[in-house]
Amino acid sequence: MPICRLIPILITFLCLGIQDVSAATLYVSKLGDNSDGSSWAKAYTTIEAALGAIPDDKGGHRIVIRPDTYMEGMLSPAHKGAEGAYNELIGDFDGSLGSGTTGYVVIDSGDPEKGFKSYDWYGPIRANQEGWSPEHKDPTFSAIIWDRWKLKNLYVTGGDGGLFWDLTNQTKPFTIIVEDCISIGRAFGGGVASCLSRYDEPITFRRCHLWALDWWGDTAAAYVRVENETMPEHPDVIFEDCSMASPQCALKAGNFGFDTSMRIKLIRCNLVALNFSQPQGTPIDGAIQSVEQGKLLHVDLEDTTVMGYKVFGVRVNKETAKDITYSTTGDVQAYVQFQQEVPKGFYRLQQWPIDTFQSILPPKMPHRGVQFESTELLIKDLCEITPIVWKGRLCHMECVRPGSGGERKDYYLRVVDAETGEELTRFAEGYGLGCAYVENDVFYAFASRFEDSNWNDVTMFKSSDLKNWESKKVIEQGNEHLFNSSVCKGPDGYVMAYESNDPTWPAFTTKFAVSKDLMNWEKLPDCGFGTNRYTACPCIRYFGGYYYVLYLESRSPRRYYEAYVTRSKDLKTWEVSSANPVLTATEIDDGINASDPDLIEWDGKTYVYYTVGDQQTWMNVKRGIYDGTEEEFFKSWYKQPGIPDPGAFYKPMTDQKSSWFNDAKFGIFVHWGTYAVYGKNDKGPYVSWAMNNEKIPFEEYEKLADQFHPTKFDAEEWMKIFKEAGARYVTFTSKHHEGFCMFDSTLTDYDSVDRAPHKDFVKELIDAARKADMKISFYYSTLDWAHPDFKKDLSQYVDEYLFGQVRELCTNYGPIDGIWFDGEWDHPAEIWKATDLVSMIHELQPGALVNDRIGKGERGKTGLADFYTREQPVEILKKTETEARKPWEACLTIGESWGYRRNDTNLKSTEELIRFLIDVASRGGNLLLNVGPTPEGEIPAPLVERILGIGEWLKKNGDS
Incomplete structure (x- = not known):
């Protein structure tokens, strides 16, 4: 479920026994924001955003998801748990955790309109890059971020892998605990791969139903690949009270060409491989299988039943099946094809074990809803x-x-x-x-x-x-x-x-x-x-x-x-x-x-x-x-208590949080990025559009990031100037259409911290704004000429990059006053998942205002925005019927360009700018006047002169 959309509304701090006192419980509803007010876009951002709202990364946090939830695949949390403080993802299927109802919590990797996805191990947890199917080109990511998590009461389906964690290229100690889950995949029902284990914190599946659906390929209900050089003395993985069913084998361990050893313990489990007749061509003949060699697998069985063509098998070196080592404790039973031997220590069942076979069926959810x-x-x-x-x-x-x-x-x-x-x-x-x-x-x-x-x-x-x-x-x-x-x-x-x-x-x-x-x-x-x-x-x-x-x-x-x-x-x-x-x-x-x-x-x-x-x-x-x-x-x-509906017409909190905006009248817009280094546009008026207008290849344009050395940048000096100008707030471009980020982003290295400036401008500006008692918002362009997914896979760009970066802005810098979107014009609000995006912002930053640029044709119309925007005189001078009922803002350049342009001499006079301010303010709006700092980080003197002139006028006439 790509972690999306939508974020918790209720944060209740409590101590959960082993958890840190700062641990939090986050209730996430079926619609992602605990409001039932909008749909899930991608569940990818839900959990990450929920954890991102918590001020520490020590683990021990609990996320409770309401019943009757459908989330989508590619789940990825914000951070790992900690020793003695596991993070928990729990489906409140029986209502015992406060949801007030019962029902499945489903993580569905399938296409909502087309059904099951079966390619390249696509599933709830991860997917491979450049797989064999043309549909799937998602990048690989390691499941190490799930270390020390506990998942409970989830129903997982829709893809190649169920609850299956692959650490890919990060072979590190890893622990995951899965309890009371139903996990169904085409290839694997559940398991782990490319990891090491902790003998005192074994990977554990408890009371789970694991199914693999396909006979084609090397499928298994449970698949384990732990990279031990020698056979461990303690189990890597424990399956307890689990049922595992697959057309080929119930439990598979190892991989082709890997001489790694692993030890698995089965306690009160039922393993069913449905290939009782061993049809010709079926590559796997054991209900329990080692892929490469028998000696690489050890299984401890306790009170467990195995059903299939035979108990043990090996995929590659079949003759080494006898080398699989095992132990049996208690009542260990086998029901196999009549010609097959039952290993020593197993009790051979003489009749069809009805109860065992019945156990592979997932439990039926108690009736819910109207009785x-x-x-x-x-x-x-x-x-x-x-x-x-x-x-x-x-x-x-x-x-x-x-x-x-x-x-x-x-x-x-x-x-x-x-x-x-x-x-x-x-x-x-x-x-x-x-x-x-x-x-x-x-x-x-x-x-x-x-x-x-x-x-x-x-x-x-x-x-x-x-x-x-x-x-x-x-x-x-x-x-x-x-x-x-x-x-x-x-x-x-x-x-x-x-x-x-x-x-x-x-x-x-x-x-x-x-x-x-x-x-x-x-x-x-x-x-x-x-x-x-x-x-x-x-x-x-x-x-x-x-x-x-x-x-x-x-x-x-x-x-x-x-x-x-x-x-x-x-x-x-x-x-x-x-x-x-x-x-x-x-x-x-x-x-x-x-x-x-x-x-x-x-x-x-x-x-x-x-x-x-x-x-x-x-x-x-x-x-x-x-x-x-x-x-x-x-x-x-x-x-149970009801959930406040954010879709109500009456929004006293919105009125309260926007009161400062209604009174502000005057703000400063700052357009600053690598386009300031370029400083020109031979094909248009706006320097910030030069990359597009002049068709500069990204490989060439990105070199500007390494030439960007703003040695004269002083955030406090900027705020001092803006305050003297009479401005009440600042809006700063955190990312313009060129894609360069003026903040520290974990989602890209094309940012001001990883490249030449080596500064987090957003952080410095927000610190300076707070010191100066100025409100500050951040411009963010949904359009991105640099990110490859913007053209190749817009859906993935939206789910992972757009939502991810807005979430970073909303969680990494303390309280902010707004997000100012732009670049939306090519796609409707549904493509940008605007409802979910705005909901996420309001949940993470309850005091933040959001503008109206959230989808094609939405400006001046959408009900999702806290205020409407106009741009440049051609729009500003036209009165609209919404002015009287909706807060609005007019953004205006002093010269021709938004960003710094060398030799931009066609500047509006101070008197002209004051007339714009008077006109806009008299109609109930705010004037957001733009400045474009130089590549060195200074605001050009002619611009400073004009905005300070406005400040002098406001000192005399601001109250009139």
């Missing part, structure tokens, strides 16, 4: 339905419509008797996605109008006899379309939840309106949720001081849909249940969908309606019966 008395398929070819009690009869209001297209007459509402199927009325032609509500024997329906191939407004239909109807448009859409709605009665009147595709946020969001009489409705602009994700099809109820909303979440990386529950006391701040999902597709006839939930209390029980299908070509309605009231149903999802 229905029964579930039935209620109606076919229907999506939206509202249960309602009318005149003492349980009825259904059905929204009849085609799957797509159609004419007005094809869309209508009808009410039918739930028991007899009798149609009581048909009305509202041209409407759908409706809900029903009965009050004082009056039937109310609220539905959206289908017109121009979309859904519009919300209209109320009212009748006391289901024959005579009056209608009224009650919710007018703005710059949006309106879809499903739901109505309930609260303490102060009626509340409507309705679904919107407001372009300010990702589709869809859930909004609210209130009414005293069900006829006249008022929108609540500060109330709602879903600003950061897909939230659709709401169903609202009110009980015991809380508004509860069932709604639909679209999940990824797998494409499927689940019903969630959230609640709020004021419709502003929301908390999703930690036990979500309420409904998920589990049966074959569910497809990928459990959506459009609604419910009703009838005869002391709660009937829960939901839609199954594929969300595209077929939808059916199911109904489950919950033995209890609606109130009991909703409260049952909050036995």
